[in-house]
Amino acid sequence: MNRQPRALLSVLLIGVIALMGWLWWRSAQSDQDDATQIVVNEVSTRGGTLVSSLRSEPRTFNRIVLPSVPTDLYSILTSSKLVRVNRATQEVEPALAESWTISPDNKTYTLKLRDGVTWSDGVPFTSADVVFSFQAIYDARTESALNEVLRIGGKPFVLTAPDARTVVINLPGTSGAGIGILDNVTVAAKHKHEAALKAGKFKGELAVDTPPADLLSIGPFKLTSYSPGQRLVFDRNPRYWKKDAAGTPLPYLDQVILEIVPDQNAELVRLQSGQLDTLQQQIRPEDIATLRPLEQQGKLRVIELGVAADADAFFFNLRSPYWAKDPRRDWIMRKEFRQAISHAIDREAFANTVFLGAGVPIWGPVTPGNKQWFNPNVPRRGYSLDRAKEILAGLGLTNRDADEWLEDARGTEAHFSLLAYRGNSSLERGAAILRDELKKIGIKVDVVLLEQGALLDRLFSSNFDSIMFVFNATNLDPAMNPDFWLSSGAAHAWNRLQKIPATDWEKEIDDLMGTVMTNVDPAERKRAFDQVQMIFAEHLPMLYFVAPRLYMGVNARVGGLSASILRPQLLWNVDQMTVKGSR
Amino acid sequence: MTRRAAIMLVALALFALLAPWLAPYQAGEAFSGFLHAPPMRPHLDGLSPVVHPLVLADRLEQRFEIDSSRTVKLPWIERDAAAPVFLLGADDFGRDVLSRLLYGARTSIGLALVATLGAVLIGALAGAWAGYRGGWIDEAIMRVADFVLVLPVIYVVLVLRAVLPLVLPPSTVFLLVSWIFVLVGWPFVAKGVRAIVAVERNREYVQAAQSLGAGPLRILAVHLIPACGGHLLVQATLLLPAFILAEATLSFIGLGFPDPIASWGTMLAGAGNYNAVARFPWTLAPAVAIFAIVLSTNLLTSQPSPRNR
């Protein structure tokens, strides 16, 4: 090479490096905040884009078929309900139904629909759409998850539409949840999906590869684009029916973007750098300290949402056939065994280790976060290793040999396996603590970590000694969770799908739940459910230790927040959220 | 240099082997009040080494303060259950990093050693047989070896591990992973051995042994493979750190050992949380240990550079 081309090459190289450096510098500069707009009060800010995270891809956009977290979020953004249960106050609010009357026998609801509401394609929303939605839900070929929920005593509701603005719902029996039960219903457009329902193909409607132009909206936003693996972009629906108190049409935001970020660490980093305004759901306790410096700088806010409504549960398999040939059957199914375990766990230490102190001790499935239904008089078994050992001795479990473990009269060791699933740190840690604490009273626990799929398999086939699991709460009213409370329920995890109640106390709970589900007097329902919690605490089919306090990180530019402990904790009220400044 | 590297390696191996006696705490021993406790610096109080204990300042922030008014003896001398001594800090469960580092060395180095021995053995046998026999056996074995060598190691290990059940008990993991490593490692050894044997088999002493009636197995075992001794040793020193790294990678992505087994990879798995790593850098101790091992093996096998004028 001669000198000249070589010099040219060096100059070129330096030039490229300098250019990249300058571009990098510029892009680093543009991260700084724009001048904040002056706002009179938070609520009147209009416009802007909100970016939230989404942890998993939606499998469908059809909430009637599958109310999973991403699908539910899609539904909140693009759909409206007949009536809405305010997730912060638990009050029932009118939505698409502007008013309603309830018949004296509480079995007929007459709803008056709002006038002038149209779908995003301009077609008016009428009572025919409501009737159609229920048809779709009850159609067996849809395989709707809502089918079981919208029944009383197994019988469906009967709907009629006397005119375009009136819907009459006849219930087969009284409903304890009242009109709030309609919070579960997603409306579907008859003019768009009728043909599919008739052909039995409603299940495939609103699939994820539907072109956004074909997706109708009756909510604050409509889907503009979906890049699989990356993001969903929603733009304002100009035909949204809702207006704020001053008469301004909602939503305030121009655009909502859901970024798909499966990894919680990456999520947090993006929140810190301002790429995300808020997250799909609560942050982990260890993340609170990470966000503190940014809080102090005024860039982020860490909001306490409240005490979680659901907590990690530890339960044994109480299905007799499983233990039929097992030498441990004499004591492992006894309630005293579970009571002893409850005494042996130091709930405060549990809260400290698993949730870094951000948790409250609990003794039952209903937590103080569920203010309306929590029974504070549930007996609390205090932390006492001596009491635990006493109870175990009463069952015949004492240390009969040289090792540290207890044995029963036949010499069988106090030893069982505990399944938990990998990837959920609070469950893994909880299981580890259980193992270590029970070691102190001489019970040997084998913690087996499984994949979620494998664990659910074992759970549903009742093939386990004990499991540590969390059942995510979607509704605070116990009448909406019959699956869990009733002995015939599919989520009655310790002994599922019983044809007749296996024990007296489960029968008692069944009867009391009948009151909760059908009695319309709130005081009666509360009294019955308080009693359910007492029975639960006595027999302990599931043990609970700590309910975490939930925290959410949100960018300081976001306003109009109404926090709830139910997911999506901030976005449930997205039509009234605002942002300051541009992106 | 080489001597120092050898000493460092032997020392590390010794630490690993003697972990149960050297480690102040058990691998799974957790102190719930000391999550992410920082390293505590020992200093001399008269003639005995002591440490100032830590006191929890803020549980949520996992912040601790040094209590200068008290001293606690080192755990090898005296144990205080309420005031554990973390010379290298504690991890997110409140377990002593130093103890887990030592036990982890045992697991990681142990696995790598087993795999290295296996790879060397099978590689030597395969390569020697190929070199001795020649012909189509030689061709076949070398083709297979070439093919395996072309593939990126981590991908092959990943695929082989991932098609097995994803969550397995630790002993099964140990066995399966070491077999996977042997499968991936033998071609490195085989190629070199084959080259040496192909040359050596024409030497007089081999021909002499053959004429004396020695069978091929005897010739291989007694003459040819030992002739590769130097090469085998070099290969072993190269394979060992590679296997340690491979185990660390597997455990890091969750396909290796499960918690609470201490291995360097599982200890690093917590480092996926960028923020935790920034605030609690002592959790990266296994990375330094791995670096030390790789450095020592590199020092051991590096050639002195040709001096120029």
Next chain:
Amino acid sequence: MGRYLLRRLGFGLLLVFVVSSAALLLTRLAPGDIAAPQCLELSAEKCAELRASLGLNRPFLPQYLSWLGGVIRFDFGRSLLYSRPVGSLLGERALNTAVLAIFALLAATLIGIPLGIYTGTRAGIMRSIVRAISLIGISVPPLIGSLALVFLAARTGWLPVGGMTSSGGLELTWAAWFADLARHVPLPALALAIPMAATLERLQSEAIASASHEPFVAASRARGVDRSRSILHHAWPVSLRPVLGLYGVMIGSLFSGSFVVEVVTSWPGLGRLMFDALKARDLFLVAGCAATGAFFLAAGTLLSDLLLAYTDPRVTTGESR
């Protein structure tokens, strides 16, 4: 040259075929399948229906053959995990990995080769320092390097930690997108490049040191050519042979390293995709990833071999002239 190329092409195709078929077969044999999580919520008959509709119960051979047939037409099937055609998914991610690999190679070359030339031809304290740094560099494999760099970035905030782009990047101009990339690339690329640069440095150093002692170099000096010219024009091209040979070998370790780096820094590349596909038992996606990986491997080694043959006239491709 033509025959050599043809042979290498054939080898490459064979590699892609064998690797992807093996991956497909292994994933098929693996316990569990992609429908497993959904099947838990379904009854036995519905589950069987689902499995049938996804084609999971087909006997292996017909499925394999129809997949092969598709591949020839560049149709890699459909990913059940992401509900998209495998081809489009592969295209994006492979591109990301390629970007990372190219930047890493560039960085390694720009750092390693000049340093190697320096240490191979000079003496003094700087040389010892560079050699020591090189030794350390070789001992920092991508796993350790990426963890250390992530720690540094998280602590100092100089570089973004993880990811390839900042999100919300919908309407970015080309310049802004490139600038954004330029901020995210250095961390993973460096993690990959450090050991490669060190290896290159050492090899280059040795090669040029021995080349400098060749008679023709001394001859050039005797002719009056000054020292640096004689090294760069005469010694260096000869020393390139072993160095360029190393590039071929480095492709494999570049892949291995990129997997680790992608996982640690959340770089959305091929490695991460394959890992997720393997865990979910997404058959066609795994096979597609394996095929793409093998293709790049073969292409990379071919390119470096060609480069080697081109630059050193002493290398022949097995043909007589």
